Amino acid sequence: MSQEIQIPELGSVGLLRYSWRQLTSMRTALILLLMLGVAAIPGSLIPQRTQNPMKVSEYFKNSPELSRWMDRLSLFDVYGSPWFSAIYILLFISLIGCVLPRTIEHFHAARALPPATPKNLDRMEHHASWTAQGDELDKARVWFKKNRFRILEKEGSISAEKGFSRETGNLLFHLALILVLLGISFSSIFGMRGEAILNVGERFVNTPTSYDSLQYGKLFKENNLSDFSIKIDKFTAKYNVETNAPEDYTLDVTFAQGDLTKISKRVIKVNSPLKVGNTNIYLQANGYSPVVTVRDSKGNVAMQGPVPFLPQDANLRSIGAIKVPDADPQIGFVGSFVPTYARSKDNGAISVFPEALDPRLLLSAWIGDLGLDSGVPQSVYRIDTSKMKQVGLKSLKPGETFIYPQGSITFEGYQQWVNLQIVNDPGKNFALLGGIVAILGLLASLFTRRRRIWIRAGKSIEVAGLAKNAAPGLDIEMQKFVTMLKGEN
């Protein structure tokens, strides 16, 4: 009694073809497009590792269990996550599958002649007829040619068509989007991006070890780093005295290329990076490095030099750590630097202006194990004081010395540091070209109207028109055409 339902066998080829059709259908493309928009949302609400790693670690600290789950779903790396990539890769496959056949079709259609005049013009829109005068066909031909219609003449009728650039623009727009994506992928494979913090007076040599952080694409070779060095000569920051907001940052550098024979003075500003071939050097951030000398109890110098501190607010109150691992026992200072000192009731030492008008260095000294050999990566701006003992607390003006039982520290003064970002982005020009072509294509596709106009001459003249996509404006054009034919202007 069993009824067997006969299902036509699809086969693997059939299944593939079916999936391909589904994927490249307009509906799927539209759904993918909307999904891409929705998928981009979480990345703007949840902190992302690429932009704000500090916030991400805060998340982990506050709710470790939840964060671990979120991390499993790549919610801290949305734009590099498998699911986000899946959506845009599917979208682009769908796009290619949709656009390429249409391009070929359009290429043929653009060279073909318009279809012959239909028999029953009176069923068309914009139909009109009147008694013939005799020269209408010639007039129409001239008019069509002047207005750059493509025409087909057959048995006393002309079929004319115009507006192919609509589809051309449309296809160009979509092809250009593919170009943008290719540009982006090209950069991520062949490009590099690194950052380095430098004190004024220091020299940066472009080798991998000079960077504080360096990321490069899979096919970027380390010896592809361009051969240059930069010496930081001077950094000038100008601030508004009323709002404390920065007005201008200027970085003067001495730039040397290759074998140091070509040396030149250059200026780097926020909106004008230094360009070396494909590599751009940007001024990204700046701050203060207090200069200190640490001595042991016998007066021997254990450490000397500028230590970059990290700005915490608009007035550049900065925090940092001075670590002296070579001292015995190890010693570390948890510090905060304020460029223009003031005291507030609630927060203690604060800065009231970003320029160093009255700088102070506030230190707490710790002895014990700095934990540098434990293998756990440590922030250079913080000290893990869990295995240390506090031995003193002090606020220093430039030139002052803080003496504690195990030695002393002198606040010699300060220097400024800058953060240079060095980027080699070989694909960006493709992306830019893609962007420009996309806009041009978009303009052509949104503002061109595709339409056909027919005229048939016999005893009477018959004309009609047809606008594709119900684009407006054909009525006016038909009026002009008819007036011209009747010779009424």
Added chain:
Amino acid sequence: MARTWAYFSNYLIYSSMAVYTLSFFAHAIETAWAVRITTEDSKKTLDYKRTEKVARIATAMMILGFLLLVAGVVARGISAGRVPWGNMYEFSITGAMAFSGAYLAALRKYDLRWLGLLVSIAVLLTLGTAVAVLYRPSAPLVPALKSTWLIIHVSAAIISGGVFLLANTIAAAYLYLDAMESRGERTAWAKRLPSLEVLDQLSYRLVAFVFPLWTFAVIAGAIWAESAWGRYWGWDPKETWAFITWVAYAAYLHARVTIGWRGRKAAWLCLFAGSTFLFNYVYVNIWGTGKHTYSGL
């Protein structure tokens, strides 16, 4: 001198608010009269002259308010010695200017006077919020904003925003009238408004007209970001939401042109796309993190 210009700008903004208020009342009276007249016995010949006169006053006031607002924005720019797009107060007064400018420009081509009431309310609310909550003294730009791209990128974004919001208002009107018609006949005052088809077409045309400009605004922003921040795209919240808006409008255009969505569905999609723009402006500017934090709040 800079301070004098800043005060001058404030007076101009206050004056334009006063004039927009007059325009608002004139639009309200016009709507009210239109209701009263049509509810009278329909056999009587209707006298639309008075209504027409009030409508003209309303539009004239709107133009005057717009001119005062333009002057206020320009004076603000002079006071700071730069284009007036440095913080949220300045974005808001310029945005209100773009919105009412888009309305007035569209008015030259289409009969949109019925929309004047909504436009004047929206402009008044925006300016009111700007003056009361967002106001910051005129000040020079931070270094990252000192670029020619500020003029290009921000002006394109503001104009696009003005037109998007106009399209949104029309789509909302469509949905409201559509709901009204599905319950029966339009009520008296709504009879003067254009047919559903006209509204549907109009919001589509506004979007189609301004979508390339929005694309340009995003690309100009990317070019600027490349020279200021060392990357042209970094999924900064503002960039992400600009992208979402772009995707939403692209979906809207495809839905209309390729799949043939009309009416209710298209209007909802249009509203959704427009709200992503508003979200970007309000939420990301004020509460968001990232590099586009120029609200000054």
